[in-house]
Amino acid sequence: MSINQNRRHFFAGAAAATATAVAASAVSRVAMAALPEPVLQARPDTMPPLAPSTGRPYKPVVTLNGWTLPWRMKHGVKEFHLVAEPVVREMAPGFNANMWGYNGQSPGPTIEVVEGDRVRIFVTNKLPERTSVHWHGQRLPNGMDGVSGLTQPAIEVGKTFVYEFIARRPGTFMYHPHADEMTQMAMGMMGFWITHPKARHPLIDEVDRDFVFLLNAYDIDPGSMTPKIMTMTEFNLWSWNSRVFPGIDTLNVRKGDKVRIRMGNLTMTNHPIHLHGHEFVVTGGDGGPRPMAARWPEVTTDVAVGQMRQIEFMADEEGDWAFHCHKSHHTMNAMGHDVPTMIGVDHRGLIKKLQKAVPDYMVMGERGMADMGDMEMEIPENTAPMMTGTGPYGSLEMGGMFSVLKVRKDQRPGDYKDPGWYKQPTGTQAYEWTGALPEPARPGAEKPNLSTLPPGPATEVRIRKPAGHSGH
Numbered sequence: 001m002s003i004n005q006n007r008r009h010f011f012a013g014a015a016a017a018t019a020t021a022v023a024a025s026a027v028s029r030v031a032m033a034a035l036p037e038p039v040l041q042a043r044p045d046t047m048p049p050l051a052p053s054t055g056r057p058y059k060p061v062v063t064l065n066g067w068t069l070p071w072r073m074k075h076g077v078k079e080f081h082l083v084a085e086p087v088v089r090e091m092a093p094g095f096n097a098n099m100w101g102y103n104g105q106s107p108g109p110t111i112e113v114v115e116g117d118r119v120r121i122f123v124t125n126k127l128p129e130r131t132s133v134h135w136h137g138q139r140l141p142n143g144m145d146g147v148s149g150l151t152q153p154a155i156e157v158g159k160t161f162v163y164e165f166i167a168r169r170p171g172t173f174m175y176h177p178h179a180d181e182m183t184q185m186a187m188g189m190m191g192f193w194i195t196h197p198k199a200r201h202p203l204i205d206e207v208d209r210d211f212v213f214l215l216n217a218y219d220i221d222p223g224s225m226t227p228k229i230m231t232m233t234e235f236n237l238w239s240w241n242s243r244v245f246p247g248i249d250t251l252n253v254r255k256g257d258k259v260r261i262r263m264g265n266l267t268m269t270n271h272p273i274h275l276h277g278h279e280f281v282v283t284g285g286d287g288g289p290r291p292m293a294a295r296w297p298e299v300t301t302d303v304a305v306g307q308m309r310q311i312e313f314m315a316d317e318e319g320d321w322a323f324h325c326h327k328s329h330h331t332m333n334a335m336g337h338d339v340p341t342m343i344g345v346d347h348r349g350l351i352k353k354l355q356k357a358v359p360d361y362m363v364m365g366e367r368g369m370a371d372m373g374d375m376e377m378e379i380p381e382n383t384a385p386m387m388t389g390t391g392p393y394g395s396l397e398m399g400g401m402f403s404v405l406k407v408r409k410d411q412r413p414g415d416y417k418d419p420g421w422y423k424q425p426t427g428t429q430a431y432e433w434t435g436a437l438p439e440p441a442r443p444g445a446e447k448p449n450l451s452t453l454p455p456g457p458a459t460e461v462r463i464r465k466p467a468g469h470s471g472h
């Protein structure tokens, strides 16, 4: 089947899914009462933590640009209802994407339970194709592992399946389909899962703030809305919870808070996540909490494909601290790949000639890429600017996997509101030197005398510059 035929089926399927949604509402109320009513979320904002109303108490997490799924307690079982369906996700203000997700958003809602809870999850498939849900990292009966074809038949379009197991070990987990995975994850189907410890755990500290998000990536051409599902490695949007900077909310904390950040990587490459101004320790991963002897201070931790990492630190330095992936092309939004390096090339004469033919023509990268930050160049509608976001001192020249940890002494406990930009106290900020500049001393005297060196073999050196970014 050609790609074009696939795409046609894809959209025909989407129409079929809408028809299914209408049909579902015709099901009798009695039949529907057997299932918890699915809760949908329309907004991409960071929702306040969801305090547990029933069951064992715990301190809830905060999902960056996301939310936690409410449950109902039925005869001592926590019941959740996930609906797999097409959604429109706002990836950044002014930039929407057609995705697949759960309960109105991509990623799906975070599921929070307590160690020892019996959990029942209803999964309704409103996608145009079959699916399943795999509970990544959990101890559970084999038949609940959600691998379609291996541990269960796939959930066909319009069907609802039930997963049920006891959350046996506390930790940081995620969920995603194990059916047509490349398509369904490229379309945004994934979510976070936290199992809180049932009592004080020697390796799990209590924290004041506990943030969670998934690392994900999409390939959406500038000006279009639907991810290219045939893409395997060459993604052009690097996101946290399907948001790109400046669409990613800041992490707002009180000075002196103990902070935990949990991340899971469902992209197809690794991400060295870097925090400014503080050292953190990696306190756990997919396999559970780390033994104390395996914890040491870091400022960057690499999160490999399919891994979860939880980091913890004391937020004891006030300010606005950058928090981002350290692969520099992951802090940029969609762009063309085949751009030569133009630094130092003076093409003023050429531009004039070109602008006669193409009035809007603009050269990229003559003084680096910083011009892209406050670019006036026209971009297609529904496109996230490549490097953007404005701080108190101008353009940040960032996109993609970038956010800010805001540490304030007057941020109230439990308050997650953005406190605005930090005002550096007088005398604590880099400033312009306006005095005289002395000639720098150059090490000219130590230059080797080339004429006294023995002649080397005559070798022709060819420099081949890398083209494209394969292998990142």
Ligand SMILES: [Cu+2]
Pocket (backbone or CB within 6 Å): 238, 270, 271, 272, 325, 326, 327, 330, 401
């Ligand atoms: Cu990255």
